Amino acid sequence: MHAGYYFHIGTGNGQEYPHAHMLASGNYCYDNKTVKILREDISDEWETFSTSILGKADSLFVPDMEGALKRIPREYDPNAPYADWMRMKAYCLTVKTDDNFLLEDNLAQRVAELFKTTKPFVDYINRAVDYVKEEIK
Secondary structure (H helix, E strand, C coil): CCCEEEEECCCCCCCCCCCCEEEEEEECCCCHHHHHHHHHHHHHCHHHHHHHHHHHCCCCCEECCCCCCCCCCCCCCCCCCCHHHHHCCCEEEEEEECHHHHHCCCHHHHHHHHHHHCHHHHHHHHHHHHHHHHHHC
């Protein structure tokens, strides 16, 4: 359940997975308790989350809204700046790249540098995962 890093080389024949090339930080498989903790943390700590966590990620990364709820859960303000994050069931930041990105020199170094910018996000997610795991013990 821990968040991590994913680098996907697609066929290059389209802009959507699995054809697109993509970098992703996060995870798609969270249990309901972890999602609940993440929603509470993000809504309670929005300023910190938006500046110290999201603000450090390279601007190419965007939240992956695939599979998100159509509506914001009723316990959250639909007009809040974090409202879209409350719709998420999977917490992941993604970047879709083109063939040129793959063909430029130093691919591994460039990928590592991009992922490094999302480490605060991955750490934040994993803190919630660890909390839930400890609660279960």
